[in-house]
Each structure stands twice: as C-alpha cells, then as structure tokens.
Amino acid sequence: MNESYKVISSSILFWFSQKKWFVYSVLISIFLLNLSTPVGLTVPAYHSLIILLLVFMLVTFEPIPFPAIALLTLVLQVVLGVAPPDVVASSFMNDAVLFVMGSLMFAIAIVHQGLDIRLAKLIIKIFGKSKRMFLAGLMTISAILSSFLGEHTVIAIMLPIGLSVIKNIDTQQADGKNAVLLTLFSIAYGTIIGSIGTPSGGARNVIMINYLQEFSNVSIDYWKWMKHAYPILMIQLVVAYFVLQFTFPSSLNNIKMRGFKKNVGKTDVKKNINHLFSCLIIIGIVSSWFAFNDIYGLGIIALAGALTFMIFGMISWEEINKNTNWGVILLFAATISLGFQINETGASSWLVLKFNELLATLPSNSMNVSWSIMAVLSGLTANFFTSSATVSLIGPMAIELHPTDISFALSSAIASGFSFLTVISSPTAMIIYSTGLVSTKMFFRVGTLMFSISIIILYLMSQFYWVKL
Amino acid sequence: MKILIAIGGREFSKPTLDLGMKIANSFKCSTTIAYVGKKISQFSEKDVSVVHQNLDDRELYRPGIRTLEWAYDFLISKKYIEEKDSNKFDDYLLVDEENSRMKVLLKGQQSDKIDLIMRTGEIIEQLKDEVETNKHDITIIGGGGNKGIHQKLVQFIDSSVFVVKNYSVNKKYKILLPVNDSMGSDMAIETAINFAKSYKLNVEIVSVPEGKKSIEEVEKILKKTKEKFSKNRIKTTTKLIDGSAVDSIVNYAKDDSIVILGVSPKNPIMKYFFGSKPLSIAQKCNCPVLITK
Numbered sequence: 001m002n003e004s005y006k007v008i009s010s011s012i013l014f015w016f017s018q019k020k021w022f023v024y025s026v027l028i029s030i031f032l033l034n035l036s037t038p039v040g041l042t043v044p045a046y047h048s049l050i051i052l053l054l055v056f057m058l059v060t061f062e063p064i065p066f067p068a069i070a071l072l073t074l075v076l077q078v079v080l081g082v083a084p085p086d087v088v089a090s091s092f093m094n095d096a097v098l099f100v101m102g103s104l105m106f107a108i109a110i111v112h113q114g115l116d117i118r119l120a121k122l123i124i125k126i127f128g129k130s131k132r133m134f135l136a137g138l139m140t141i142s143a144i145l146s147s148f149l150g151e152h153t154v155i156a157i158m159l160p161i162g163l164s165v166i167k168n169i170d171t172q173q174a175d176g177k178n179a180v181l182l183t184l185f186s187i188a189y190g191t192i193i194g195s196i197g198t199p200s201g202g203a204r205n206v207i208m209i210n211y212l213q214e215f216s217n218v219s220i221d222y223w224k225w226m227k228h229a230y231p232i233l234m235i236q237l238v239v240a241y242f243v244l245q246f247t248f249p250s251s252l253n254n255i256k257m258r259g260f261k262k263n264v265g266k267t268d269v270k271k272n273i274n275h276l277f278s279c280l281i282i283i284g285i286v287s288s289w290f291a292f293n294d295i296y297g298l299g300i301i302a303l304a305g306a307l308t309f310m311i312f313g314m315i316s317w318e319e320i321n322k323n324t325n326w327g328v329i330l331l332f333a334a335t336i337s338l339g340f341q342i343n344e345t346g347a348s349s350w351l352v353l354k355f356n357e358l359l360a361t362l363p364s365n366s367m368n369v370s371w372s373i374m375a376v377l378s379g380l381t382a383n384f385f386t387s388s389a390t391v392s393l394i395g396p397m398a399i400e401l402h403p404t405d406i407s408f409a410l411s412s413a414i415a416s417g418f419s420f421l422t423v424i425s426s427p428t429a430m431i432i433y434s435t436g437l438v439s440t441k442m443f444f445r446v447g448t449l450m451f452s453i454s455i456i457i458l459y460l461m462s463q464f465y466w467v468k469l
Numbered sequence: 470m471k472i473l474i475a476i477g478g479r480e481f482s483k484p485t486l487d488l489g490m491k492i493a494n495s496f497k498c499s500t501t502i503a504y505v506g507k508k509i510s511q512f513s514e515k516d517v518s519v520v521h522q523n524l525d526d527r528e529l530y531r532p533g534i535r536t537l538e539w540a541y542d543f544l545i546s547k548k549y550i551e552e553k554d555s556n557k558f559d560d561y562l563l564v565d566e567e568n569s570r571m572k573v574l575l576k577g578q579q580s581d582k583i584d585l586i587m588r589t590g591e592i593i594e595q596l597k598d599e600v601e602t603n604k605h606d607i608t609i610i611g612g613g614g615n616k617g618i619h620q621k622l623v624q625f626i627d628s629s630v631f632v633v634k635n636y637s638v639n640k641k642y643k644i645l646l647p648v649n650d651s652m653g654s655d656m657a658i659e660t661a662i663n664f665a666k667s668y669k670l671n672v673e674i675v676s677v678p679e680g681k682k683s684i685e686e687v688e689k690i691l692k693k694t695k696e697k698f699s700k701n702r703i704k705t706t707t708k709l710i711d712g713s714a715v716d717s718i719v720n721y722a723k724d725d726s727i728v729i730l731g732v733s734p735k736n737p738i739m740k741y742f743f744g745s746k747p748l749s750i751a752q753k754c755n756c757p758v759l760i761t762k
Contacts, residue, residue, distance in 0.1 A: 009737045014625045017741070018594065066511045111519055114526070152516045159520055160527045167529060325515035386512050430513035431520050434506070436532040 021061035029054045033080075040353070045345035047080040051338060052347075052393055059331070060385055066327035070334035082341050091337040096210040098299025100203045100332045100388070101324075105306035106285070107153035108323045109315045113278040114271070116157045123161070124257060131252040135186045136241055138162065142190030143237055147197025147230070148286045152427045154191050159431060162187045169254040171437070178250035184432050185248070185446065189240040189420075191428045196417040197233045199225050199298055200289050204382075204391035206298050207336060208413035211395045215343055216403045220410075222290050222298075227469055228410055232461050239453050247446050274314065281308050335392040348396040355401070367402075371462070374398055374408060375415040375455060382416035383425040383451075390416050407462045418454045420447030470498035473605040473628070475505065475596060476540055482611055484636040486540060488757065489609040490549050492631075495667040498606075499582050502540050503599060506533045506589040525563065533587045534561070537573055541585060550583065563587075568598055593621045600628045607631055612757075620748055623732070624740060629660070629761045635724060636757050643671040645726040647718050648694050649679075649687075653731025653747075656761045658694055661729045664759075665703045672698060672705045675721060677714045684709065714746050719753040728758045 016023065029050050037046045051073060058069045077088045119141070127137025138158065146154040162183045169176045195201040199209055199222055209225070212218045285305040289298060309315045342348050359370055378398065382390040391413055398412035419425035423433035423443050432438050474489035476482035486502070493500040509517045521531045530538070538558045544550045562574040573585040588595040600608060605628050610619070612634025622630050646661045648654045665672050674694050678687045691707040698705045710717045722728050733745035740748070751758040 006737055010625065013737055013741045014597070017621065017625070018591070062511055108519065111523065116523070116527075152519075156516065156520045156523055160523050160529055163524065163529045164527065323515055323519050325512075328512055328515075386510075424510045424512070427513040427516040430510055431517050434509060434517045434520075434532055436507070436535075 019063045022063035025057040044082045045347035048082045066331040070330035073334040091340040095297040095299040096207045097333040099206045102302025109309035111156040120161045139186040139190035143194035146191045146194030147201045155428045158187045178248040182248040188432045193236045203388040343396040348400045352400040378412040379415040379418045383421040387416040420450040471605045472500045473608045475610045485611040485633040501584045537585045631759045657731035660761045674707045715749045
C-alpha cells in the first residue's frame with residue numbers, strides 16, 4: 001500500500017478519533033436544520049435551540065478548545081439568522097461577563113499573595129484544640145471564604161493546607177485512607193457549599209441576577225441574595241460534616257498538625273505588610289459588593305480588585321495573563337449572548353409551554369412538581385456540564401416558568417451550585433480529583449447522598465423560609 | 470535505540486517498569502519513564518495549574534511526582550541507577566517544557582540515559598506526542614485498563630508497542646514468533662533475533678496456513694525464518710498450526726511466552742473500525758506481546 005496514503009489516512013483517523021464528538025455534533029445539527037420548524041416556533045428561535053444543543057454537546061465532550069466553541073456560537077447566531085451582528089455583539093459583553101473576568105483575575109492576585117500560611121495559623125488558633133475540630137474549621141472557613149471570593153480562589157488557598165497535614169499518611173490502611181479523604185472532602189464540600197452563599201460566590205449567581213434584571217425587571221442585591229441563600233449554606237455545612245464523618249470513619253491519629261505548625265512559622269516583615277494590604281483590599285472589595293453593587297455592578301467592582309493589586313505592584317500583568325482562563329471568559333460571554341437570543345426569539349417561552357404541556361399529563365400537576373423538575377434538572381445538568389454554563393443557557397427557561405416568582409430563578413441558580421456528583425462540574429471538584437487521591441467513583445458515591453439532601457433542604461427552605469422574606 | 474516506558478499506578482506498573490528497564494539495559498539505550506496525569510477539563514485547567522504551582526512553592530508533592538519518586542526508588546533498588554547522597558529524589562526540580570511535558574531534574578543527576586517525565590492530558594495524544602517529539606523506537610505499556618488504549622496506541626503511535634501483560638520476574642520466557650510473508654513479519658523476525666541474542670531466549674516460530682496458501686508455501690516460510698535465526702546461532706523450533714490465525718496463536722501462547730508480531734499491512738481505516746489480527750492477538754493473549762513497526 002502506498003506509504004503516503006497510509007500516513008494521510010492515519011492522520012485523518014487520529015483527528016477523527018480525537019474530534020469525533022465535533023463531527024457527531026455538527027452532523028446532528030445539520031440533520032436538525034433540515035427538519036421543518038416545529039409548530040409555534042419561529043425559524044430564528046428554532047435555530048437558537050439547535051445552537052444551544054450544539055454548544056451543550058461541544059462543552060460536554062470538549063472536542064475543540066473553548067475559545068473555538070465561543071467563536072462558533074457567535075458566528076452561527078449571525079449566519080443562521082438568529083440575530084443581526086450588532087445585536088450579537090452588544091449581548092456579548094455585560095456585567096456578568098465582566099464579573100467572570102474580574103473574579104478570575106482577582107482570584108489569581110489573592111492566591112499569589114500566599115495567604116494560606118497565615119490562614120492556616122488562624123485556623124489552628126481557633127480550631128486547633130482537636131483534629132476533628134480542625135477539620136470542621138477547615139470546612140467552615142472554606143465555606144465562608146468561598147461564599148465571598150469564589151471557589152477557585154479558596155480551593156487554591158486551602159488545598160495546600162489540607163495536603164500539608166496529610167502528606168505522610170499511609171493510604172494503604174483504611175484508617176489512613178479515610179483520614180486523607182475526610183480532609184480533602186471537608187475542604188471540597190466546604191468550598192462547593194460556600195459558593196451558593198452570595199452573588200460573588202460563583203459566576204452562575206451573577207448571571208442569574210443579570211437575567212432576572214433583563215427579562216423580568218426584578219432586582220436582587222447582594223444582601224437579598226444572602227438572606228435567601230446563607231441559611232441553606234449553614235444547614236448544608238452541618239449535614240455535610242456528618243455525612244463525611246459517617247462515610248469516612250477515621251481515628252485521625254495520622255493527621256500531623258504539629259508538623260504543619262513548623263511550616264507556618266516562616267513569615268517575614270515584608271510578607272506581613274503584603275498580607276495586611278491584601279486583606280484590606282479583599283475587605284474593601286467585599287464591602288463594595290455589599291454597598292455599591294447597585295451603582296457599579298459586581299463585575300466592575302471585581303475588576304477594581306484586580307486593578308488595585310496591579311497598581312500596588314502586588315502582582316504583575318504577566319502573572320495574571322498567564323493564569324487567567326481567557327477561554328472560559330470567551331465561552332461564558334458567548335453562552336450568555338446565546339441565552340439572551342433564546343429569550344428574545346421566544347424559544348424559551350416555547351420550551352416552557354411544552355414543559356407545562358408535559359406537566360399537564362402528569363396525575364399530580366402543581367407548582368411543586370414543576371419546581372422539583374426544574375431544580376433537579378438544573379442540578380444534574382450543572383454536574384455534567386458545569387454550573388455557570390448551565391445557568392447561562394437554561395436560566396432564561398427557569399425565569400420564564402414563573403417570571404414574577406424569584407424562587408424559581410434562585411432555586412435554579414442555587415441547585416446548579418450543588419456540584420457534588422462529578423469531577424467536571426466545578427474547579428473545586430476537578431482540583432481535588434487532580435491530586436490523584438480521590439476517584440470519580442468515590443466522588444459520585446458520596447456526592448449522590450449530598451446532592452439528594454441538598455435538593456431537599458433547598459425545597460424546604462423555598463417553601464417555608466423564603467415565603468416569609 | 471530509545472525506549473519509552475509509560476507508568477500509571479505504583480504496584481500496578483512494577484512489571485512494566487521491570488521488563489522495560491531490562492530491555493533498555495540490555496540494548497544500552499536511553500529510556501524515558503513517563504507518567505501521564507489525568508486529563509483536566511478546560512474549565513478548570515488554569516485553576517489546577519495555579520494550585521499545582523502553589524503546591525510546588527509549599528514543597529508539597531504535586532500529583533504524579535510520588536509515582537515518579539516510586540519509579541526512581543525502584544530503579545535504585547534494582548541498581549539501574551547508582552544511589553548517591555547528591556542524587557536524592559527530595560532535591561528534584563520540575564522543568565516545564567512544551568506541550569504539557571515536565572521533566573524531573575535531580576541535582577546530582579549526571580547521566581542522560583534515564584529521563585523521568587510527567588505529562589497531563591489524554592493518554593494517547595500525550596504518548597503520541599512524546600514518541601513523535603523524542604523519536605522513541607519502542608513504547609512499553611502495562612496490559613491492564615482499557616483495551617481500547619492498546620488498539621489506539623498500535624494504530625497511531627509511530628513506534629513498536631510492547632504490551633506487558635501478566636509478566637513475572639522469576640519466570641523463564643521464550644519467544645513465540647508467528648510469521649507469514651508480509652513486510653511486518655520481516656520486521657518482527659529482526660526484532661525477535663535481537664531480543665533472543667540479548668536475553669539468550671529460545672524461539673518458537675509458528676505459522677498458520679490461511680486463505681489460498683498451501684502447506685508447502687507456509688513450510689517454506691518457516692524454513693526460511695529458521696535459517697535467519699540459525700545464522701545468528703539462535704536455537705529455534707518450528708511449528709505449523711491449524712485453525713484461524715488469531716485463535717490458534719492465542720491458544721498456542723503460554724504464560725511463559727513473549728509474542729512478537731509484525732504490524733498488520735491492512736488499510737488504516739479498516740484497522741480502525743474492524744481491528745487487525747496482531748491487535749486481536751495482543752488483546753486476547755495472557756502474556757507480554759510486542760507489535761513491531
């Protein structure tokens with residue numbers, strides 16, 4: 001056989017084996033484009049739903065880079081006549097996108113300051129009386145910080161602390177293995193649970209606030225979100241503590257807090273000043289989110305945080321540029337833009353109509369059923385698709401279900417934060433998984449219980465607590 | 470000659486590392502020991518990278534380093550590397566190279582014969598890139614895990630692939646060499662001669678009459694192959710076996726066989742969708758199999 005033929009066909013096959021989901025996604029989209037438009041939908045609305053399906057498949061299987069998916073989303077919106085170029089361009093950038101950009105940069109600047117050593121000192125001082133208290137402290141501090149600063153910042157700060165105390169544990173024995181898993185899961189669950197607490201806890205929260213403002217003219221400020229979400233966070237923390245203690249029973253004898261204390265002693269005056277300034281900037285930014293988010297928006301304030309670190313020379317632009325995930329920013333911007341078009345073209349109303357028609361066929365049709373389906377669907381989709389992208393794409397539908405009742409939109413955003421099932425669902429889960437100490441099966445096994453309990457807590461709170469607010 | 474040994478879990482990779490280093494030592498070739506870390510979702514890749522940098526700064530082992538440390542200790546225990554105070558693993562330096570490749574440098578390391586590297590991403594893509602960039606001749610990988618990996622490795626990697634299955638250090642092995650008149654078979658014969666000479670192994674040459682080939686023609690191929698070994702003073706036995714090529718070779722191979730096969734001359738597209746005989750043999754045999762290219 002001709003050698004060059006072999007080389008070429010082998011290269012094409014390798015490309016196909018790596019990109020097969022891209023080929024399948026495109027073929028499915030072409031097939032759907034050739035079908036007649038469903039009754040009740042306009043052509044642009046139908047095309048926007050096809051793009052939505054395409055994006056779901058491409059983001060789930062990642063056959064091409066995220067920036068490529070983002071650009072494809074924008075190009076297709078115009079080429080398939082969903083919206084004119086100017087409209088697509090104007091929906092591409094808004095406060096939610098600025099928040100994603102600002103919070104990623106702000107996170108890098110904070111992590112760069114090496115605050116973990118000082119934080120470890122503080123945790124040992126407050127919770128160091130027993131090892132079980134120490135783990136509870138790790139979880140609580142992770143949750144509180146994550147609720148204000150976001151998951152990626154907190155996991156980057158807390159993981160070195162966790163790994164320091166378990167670094168010499170023999171994982172061949174059940175007791176040691178459970179101690180390692182208990183430590184890692186305490187940090188992971190604390191961080192994940194915390195991210196629902198305030199709007200700045202996760203991009204999905206800001207995206208939903210933005211959608212509510214745009215589509216229903218409902219305004220939710222920082223404090224109002226906290227009043228709804230923080231009690232859920234606190235109950236979840238207590239539940240998670242007991243779930244983990246039950247799942248990973250361990251004497252914790254192997255955890256070495258003393259060895260860690262030696263490491264945390266190495267600080268100098270310059271670092272102390274740096275840390276003091278960092279804390280002041282963080283407090284300033286969080287206070288501004290509370291006080292000025294109505295005027296300046298969460299995104300601009302997050303950007304101001306990163307800007308302040310750069311102006312004071314506490315981090316270089318090169319460092320920020322190197323570690324910022326620009327692909328994710330582009331992707332969020334493109335999916336938010338698509339979310340707007342899904343709403344504008346009437347595609348979300350059509351989907352909700354079909355959803356309600358489906359509900360009407362069920363024996364018991366009530367608000368509770370539609371709430372449950374929506375919350376579980378948001379949570380599950382987020383676990384297999386990542387939370388922020390889920391909210392940016394199905395958020396318009398959640399609002400459309402009950403445009404005047406914010407409990408549907410809030411529940412959808414909060415349930416999307418229950419990233420307990422898969423390791424791809426959040427940066428925290430992926431980082432814990434990347435240590436090689438936690439398997440996907442283990443994550444799913446513990447997560448199933450936590451996810452189910454969290455949905456129940458959310459339901460009870462929305463029924464009995466939110467109505468009183 | 471350059472050898473690439475891919476390792477995963479610690480105890481699980483012991484036979485792969487042991488056999489790989491024996492081959493590398495007897496052929497006196499440079500060796501790369503590679504650990505391929507888990508693929509990170511694009512959503513989290515920068516976050517994971519920041520955390521790993523943070524772990525390095527705190528002198529905490531980043532994921533994968535412990536496996537390489539285990540491999541390094543194994544090489545010292547088997548005296549593939551001489552242990553000195555100056556080349557302790559604790560003093561490692563991780564050098565970020567291109568395409569998700571990281572090289573472990575030890576302060577006292579003087580020899581360039583053994584490299585320890587770490588890669589992150591999809592295993593086939595990473596090993597293919599490693600082989601293409603560093604021109605390895607043989608890729609050695611464990612026989613466990615996903616069978617599809619072995620098929621893709623044989624299909625896409627530009628080196629011979631040695632699948633180390635059910636290997637035991639204490640067992641006395643013999644080479645089982647299935648032959649026919651293809652070009653791939655000629656390469657397998659060459660490789661088998663080199664292996665037999667280096668390890669002083671006995672060789673069993675087998676052939677299966679298939680299709681339009683007469684028994685006389687197959688016997689002629691066996692005789693011709695035997696002569697090549699005789700010229701190199703290697704003891705061989707020959708056998709003509711009946712049945713389908715895959716099943717009869719799989720049944721004939723024993724636990725103490727190392728099967729050496731040539732790559733299939735079939736069209737790559739047909740191979741991808743329908744597999745090939747060498748690949749089926751490699752998947753079904755319960756012993757080490759080397760597919761030469």
